Amino acid sequence: MNFIIRTCFLYTILFMTSLPITAVMVPVYKMFLTVGLYDKIGGLILFLTATSMPYGIWLMKNFMDNVPVELEEAAWVDGASAFDSLRKIIAPLMFPGICVVFIFTFSGSWGNFFVPYILLQTLDKFPASVTLYQFFGQHGMVIYGQLAAYSAVYAVPSIVLYVLSQNYMSKGFNMAGAAKG
Template identity: 35%
Template sequence: MRLSFGQLLARIGFSALAAIIGILFALPLIWFIFAPFNARAELGIAIPDPWTLQNFMTVFGNGFAMRGLLNSLIQSVGGVILVAAAATLAAYALSRSSIPGKSMITYILLLFSSVVSGTAAMVPIFLIVSSVGLMDTHIAVILVFAGGLLPTAMFILRDFIDGIPKTYEESAMVAGASPVQAFFDVALPVIRPGIVVVVVWAFVNIWGSFLIPFILLRSDDLMPSSVAIYSFYSEAGTPIVTLLAAYSLIYSLPVVALYLFVSWKFGFRFFGGIKA
């Protein structure tokens, strides 16, 4: 096939534009990989000369920041377990039972959830947590995150479970299984890829969130990394770029590791039903 001159020009133009946009998006990532190993890192991209681990040594020496990583892990794992367990059971019930207006319930929850974990609800959440006496605890952060993420998680999972034939559990029950057995033996393994999606999504959400822990926590030894990262700012509010870069890299590793693990173990694919 021969292209006319105009078509050729349009193709070259499009490729050039795409390349420029691609480079624009790649720049911060390139900085993100190089800067932590550079003793004199600034906001511009520079290849480290020499390569050094000095930045990391300093960061590891910062107890508050290291404690923050552990706190992030506690809050994320706690939140993820709560969200995944509750969303699976709720979504299963919403999908399989015949509650009238059940889709309405999900949509209303979904609507409110964007408010619950959003900035607008911060004052009421603060007041509730405070009056329950959970202020400055991991539990408070976990509960508030769970409340905010649950509706969306339920929505994702309900859609997923709706796509799984009811006959799986029905055949199990006819074969002699109780509803609970049918759920754990047959339904749960089939739903698992959907749960994995929710787990990753919830983990990323909690791991990266700043506002809720910042408001609900006071003690330094409970603060997660998203808050602790501010210890790499000077009194005047300017970032200490070298340390910030090193800490950011460490901070992002668990999320990357989770993605790699999940895609290795589950591959982000869905079983669905067997095509007849």
């Protein structure tokens, strides 16, 4: 869709993707203490969602730009509403892009060590990426057997997600012939 501040909005999104998390963690930490979100799983989820949205929006924009407008216009000519054309025409074509964005954002959040380590204090609330750090004991003592087992279990969700979405990601990237000019 075209709107007046589109370019400014997209450049703002692009700028937000370039900010490193470490640059904003001190103010975020202070804000979480002030607002009362420190050591709360909901606050961590909110922060990880907010920081992954600019990247997801920018990536989805690139996928959306490849969907021919003619397909949506043809659905309108056939009597479909804007919501119907979005649900029946655009969304199925966008599903590979949605899978890609989901995998990248999940991987970024699942493997993130720094943010949960700073924003959570209770050991029971630590996610798997921070719990993995607990296997490195004091004075350089490492429990290698448990570390290897936990690492294998830690990798399972990412592997399962990749295997399940691989079928969808390989389809739909080439929309050649979808609209003839």
